[in-house]
Amino acid sequence: MNRDYFPPTISNELGRQALDAAADRNFYARGTSTPTLFEIDGIPVASLVGQFGSPLFVFSEHGLREKARRMREAFRSRYENTQFAWSYKTNYLNAVCQIFHQEGWIAEVVSDFEYHKARKLGISGKDIVFNGPYKPRKILETAIGERALIQIDNWDELNLIEELTKHINQPLDVGIRVWLDASIRPIWSKFGFSVENGEAGRAAERIVKNPNLRLHTFHTHIGTYILDPNAYRVAVTKLVALREQIHIEYKHLVPCLNLGGGFPSQSLLYGMEGPAERVILPIEAYADAITEVLNRLPAKRRPQLRLESGRYLVDEAGYLLTSVVATKGIQRPLAINSNLSAWDYKEQLLLGEDARASYVLDAGVNLLYTTTWYQVNALPSRAINAPPSPSRLYGPLCMAIDVIRYSINLPPLDVGDIVTLHPVGAYNISQSMQFITYRPAVVMIGDNGKPELVRAREVLEDVDGTERLPDHLGKR
Ligand SMILES: Cc1ncc(COP(=O)(O)O)c(C=O)c1O
Numbered sequence: 123m124n125r126d127y128f129p130p131t132i133s134n135e136l137g138r139q140a141l142d143a144a145a146d147r148n149f150y151a152r153g154t155s156t157p158t159l160f161e162i163d164g165i166p167v168a169s170l171v172g173q174f175g176s177p178l179f180v181f182s183e184h185g186l187r188e189k190a191r192r193m194r195e196a197f198r199s200r201y202e203n204t205q206f207a208w209s210y211k212t213n214y215l216n217a218v219c220q221i222f223h224q225e226g227w228i229a230e231v232v233s234d235f236e237y238h239k240a241r242k243l244g245i246s247g248k249d250i251v252f253n254g255p256y257k258p259r260k261i262l263e264t265a266i267g268e269r270a271l272i273q274i275d276n277w278d279e280l281n282l283i284e285e286l287t288k289h290i291n292q293p294l295d296v297g298i299r300v301w302l303d304a305s306i307r308p309i310w311s312k313f314g315f316s317v318e319n320g321e322a323g324r325a326a327e328r329i330v331k332n333p334n335l336r337l338h339t340f341h342t343h344i345g346t347y348i349l350d351p352n353a354y355r356v357a358v359t360k361l362v363a364l365r366e367q368i369h370i371e372y373k374h375l376v377p378c379l380n381l382g383g384g385f386p387s388q389s390l391l392y393g394m395e396g397p398a399e400r401v402i403l404p405i406e407a408y409a410d411a412i413t414e415v416l417n418r419l420p421a422k423r424r425p426q427l428r429l430e431s432g433r434y435l436v437d438e439a440g441y442l443l444t445s446v447v448a449t450k451g452i453q454r455p456l457a458i459n460s461n462l463s464a465w466d467y468k469e470q471l472l473l474g475e476d477a478r479a480s481y482v483l484d485a486g487v488n489l490l491y492t493t494t495w496y497q498v499n500a501l502p503s504r505a506i507n508a509p510p511s512p513s514r515l516y517g518p519l520c521m522a523i524d525v526i527r528y529s530i531n532l533p534p535l536d537v538g539d540i541v542t543l544h545p546v547g548a549y550n551i552s553q554s555m556q557f558i559t560y561r562p563a564v565v566m567i568g569d570n571g572k573p574e575l576v577r578a579r580e581v582l583e584d585v586d587g588t589e590r591l592p593d594h595l596g597k598r
Contacts, residue, residue, distance in 0.1 A: 156510045156533050159441075159501035159542045163567040167443055167503040167540055170565065170573060176445040176540070177485035179564040181547060181576070183221060185439030187569070190225040193385075193431065196405045200413040204427045207251045209383050210236040212432025213440070213551050217566050217576040219243055222435070230430040234261035237270070251380070251430065253299065253341075255313060262286060266294060273297040273341045273380070275314055280325060287334040297339025297380065298325050300364070304344045304357040313343065317360055323367060330372045337374060339428070340364055343382025346433060347391070351403060351411035354381060358415045365425065380428035381412060387437030389496045389545055405434060433548040440547020442489065446539045447518065448482040479513040481535050486517015486524040489561065490546060491553040493526050500526070503540040506533035515541070519558060556585055 161167060163182050170180060190206075197204040207230035208222035214236060219229070220243060229240035232254035240250050247268025255275045257265070259282060265272055266286055274280050274296055287294050299314030300322040315322040322340075329337045340361050344353055358381060365376045385408050388398040395401075416424055487493060500515055510531035517524035526543065535541070554561055560580035567573045 154509055156506065156531065157499070157501055158503065158505055159544070160503060162441055162542075164571055165567055165573055167542055171443050171445065171540055173573070174563050174565050174575065175579065176443060177483075177489065177562045178443040179489075179546075179551065179562060179577075180441045180443060180573070181215070181218060181564065181566045182439045182441075183566055183569050186218065186221045186436065187225060189435045189439065190222060190227070193405055193429075193435065194225070196409040197413065197427070197429065200409050201416055201424075201427055203424065204429065207428060207430045208435075209430045209432030210240065211552055212383075212548050213436045214239055215551055215564060215576060216243060218436060234258060237261055237265065241268075251297075251428070253343075253430075259286075266290070269294065271295055271297055271338060273299045273314075273339060274325070274329075275299050277325070280328065284332060284334070290334050293334055293336045295336050295338035296329060297341050297378070298322065298329065298337070299341045299343070300361075302342060302344070302357060302360045304342075304353040304360070306345060306348060306350065306353045308345075310343065310345050314341070317342075317364055322364060326364070326368050326376075327372065330368065330374050337368070337376055339378040339380050340376055341380035341382065341428075343430065344384055346384050347386045347389075348384040349386060349402070351407045354384075354408055355411040355415060357381060358412050362415060362419070375423065376425065378426040378428055379416075380430065383429065383431040383433065385431055385434035387433045387545055387548060389437060389498075391495055392497055394497070437545040437548035440545060440550070442485055442543040442546045442550070444483040444485040444541050444543060446481045446535050446537050446541060447484050449535065449537060450480040450482065450516075451476075451478050451514070478529075479511060479532070479534065480516060481513065481532075481541075482516045482518060483526065483541060484518050485543070485562070486519045486526065488517070488519060488524075488555045488557040488559070490517075490526060490543065490550050491555070492546070492549050493543075497530075498526065498543045498546060500530055500532065501542045501544060502533065502535060503542065506535070508533045556580070560585070 159167060162180055163184055171178060194206065206227045208219060208227040209230045210219065211232055223243065223245065228249040228251065229245045230251040230253060231237045231240055237250065237252065247265065247270040250270040252265050252270045252272045257272070257279060262272070262282060263286060272283065274283060283296065300317050301309060301311045301314045302317040303309055315325045326337055329335045342357055342361060344357050358379065361379045365379065369375045385405060386402050388402055390396050390398050390401065412427065416427060490498065510533050512529045513532040514528055515526040515530060517526055551564065563575060563579040564577040565573045566576045
């Protein structure tokens with residue numbers, strides 16, 4: 123070693139041992155240990171699986187309420203007149219919806235099914251915001267009768283609503299959904315009327331001139347997992363301008379602006395480098411962006427602000443507990459002086475990547491639709507005293523695409539090890555597919571620390587109960 127060379131020293135300023143500290147500072151390093159998850163809200167992961175089986179979705183009531191309260195505080199402390207609607211499609215488990223309703227959230231639904239679900243949970247029509255590009259006539263009749271706030275998506279829907287409200291005795295409050303360029307791509311131009319080409323203004327004019335309708339809301343949902351709060355600043359500025367334009371032209375001040383959802387959870391898309399806490403801005407940054415624009419308006423001219431957040435509120439509160447059911451490939455990568463067998467050594471040389479340590483889990487992409495885009499974390503439930511190496515996580519489906527993570531650093535795992543996938547609370551429950559096996563049970567750990575079943579594991583009757591065998595194929 124050259125006498126002028128001083129080996130780098132890693133200080134203990136992070137409060138960590140030198141090896142870990144070095145790895146922590148280098149995003150591309152593999153590190154020397156793997157994060158684990160022993161318990162959720164004080165309940166050991168192993169005991170949850172022991173009691174309710176594997177795989178198992180687990181939700182934390184505490185986690186849900188904490189997020190709701192933080193979001194409420196972030197917005198109401200800056201802009202008192204803010205109202206929140208729970209985006210049912212993000213997760214429509216009754217227990218989850220009910221927690222948000224208890225926290226003061228109204229319902230945001232996008233289909234007849236979701237509308238009926240909200241009504242069944244006791245939400246009145248006037249506390250339902252009704253979105254979606256296709257609202258069949260029958261459910262529109264119901265929603266109009268119950269005075270839900272329909273956010274009109276297109277001219278054909280507007281025609282139909284005008285027809286259905288021809289003989290209404292009191293004008294119906296409605297909103298219109300609009301799309302605009304908020305400086306992010308892609309623009310979600312599938313939904314609503316365009317602000318940019320004047321279409322939204324024309325739709326607003328038609329509603330304002332209809333004595334049976336009252337224009338209550340301008341709504342936009344610019345997309346999901348929006349990483350730049352400034353996009354909301356642009357969006358709300360454009361909605362305010364549209365509102366001003368309608369006010370000047372028709373003397374009608376639209377009472378409510380709805381900025382939709384889209385605030386990110388602590389999740390990372392493929393291609394992003396973590397940790398997520400460093401990449402995702404806090405909800406307060408989004409609240410600043412939106413409310414700074416509204417607070418510049420004269421106090422008497424400020425609209426009600428509505429938000430329909432989904433992912434931000436529920437993602438981290440959801441976990442999927444899975445078990446390793448088989449191990450494949452080479453458990454440890456080639457290392458000097460390692461005891462690889464001749465077979466493993468040859469396999470590693472010949473197959474490289476494809477021979478890496480791989481684990482088959484008992485839950486796959488049928489339950490975790492979002493793992494197509496997001497790098498879900500995989501957390502063993504015990505500390506394993508071995509360095510992590512690039513590994514692959516397969517699901518149990520007889521399909522090659524059933525891969526949860528193509529490459530994730532994990533220590534060697536054994537059959538029976540529990541691996542918790544997190545965060546998975548947003549969209550996976552509502553988008554999970556019934557495919558070749560039963561969908562798992564869902565448990566919620568209550569604020570009282572008690573885990574309770576909130577959805578039972580499917581049985582055969584749940585899956586084929588609606589089927590009928592024609593007589594000539596034999597009676598059931
Ligand atoms: C109209 C509408 N509002 C709210 C949401 C919730 O979005 P997010 O989960 O990104 O907050 C969605 C989801 O795409 C939506 O379509």
